[in-house]
Amino acid sequence: MVGYKKPCRHCGELVENDANTCPWCGKPSPTDSLRCPKCRSPIQTGQRACAHCGLELKMDCPRCGKATFLGDFCESCGARLMAKCPKCGAEQVPLGERCASCDKKIKGGWKI
Ligand SMILES: [Zn+2]
Ligand SMILES: [Zn+2]
Numbered sequence: 001m002v003g004y005k006k007p008c009r010h011c012g013e014l015v016e017n018d019a020n021t022c023p024w025c026g027k028p029s030p031t032d033s034l035r036c037p038k039c040r041s042p043i044q045t046g047q048r049a050c051a052h053c054g055l056e057l058k059m060d061c062p063r064c065g066k067a068t069f070l071g072d073f074c075e076s077c078g079a080r081l082m083a084k085c086p087k088c089g090a091e092q093v094p095l096g097e098r099c100a101s102c103d104k105k106i107k108g109g110w111k112i
């Protein structure tokens, strides 16, 4: 679809629908909608909890320690809220005490 543009979900500038990176703010997947990390239902910035599974859409950023909406990036320090499991390498939201993929216990919490 040539010429079909959507607003970037990070900065709001119009970008190609299939762009992998926003040319304006440089953040990834500018036109994907946010999804609940647990059930993958669409969620929106500002929601307090997932309407589908009830997961609380708030977390303490592992980098700066401030509470942030559970989106892709910390609202305070801009860190990407994704961590890699040290055992299997699966990327995931740094929530809970275990890897969602291989069930390894993450000692001392996730680092991002
Ligand atoms: Zn952008
Ligand atoms: Zn959910």
Ligand SMILES: [Zn+2]
Pocket (backbone or CB within 6 Å): 061, 062, 063, 064, 065, 066, 074, 075, 076, 077, 078, 079
């Ligand atoms: Zn932060």
Ligand SMILES: [Zn+2]
Pocket (backbone or CB within 6 Å): 085, 086, 087, 088, 089, 090, 099, 100, 101, 102, 103, 104
């Ligand atoms: Zn793992």
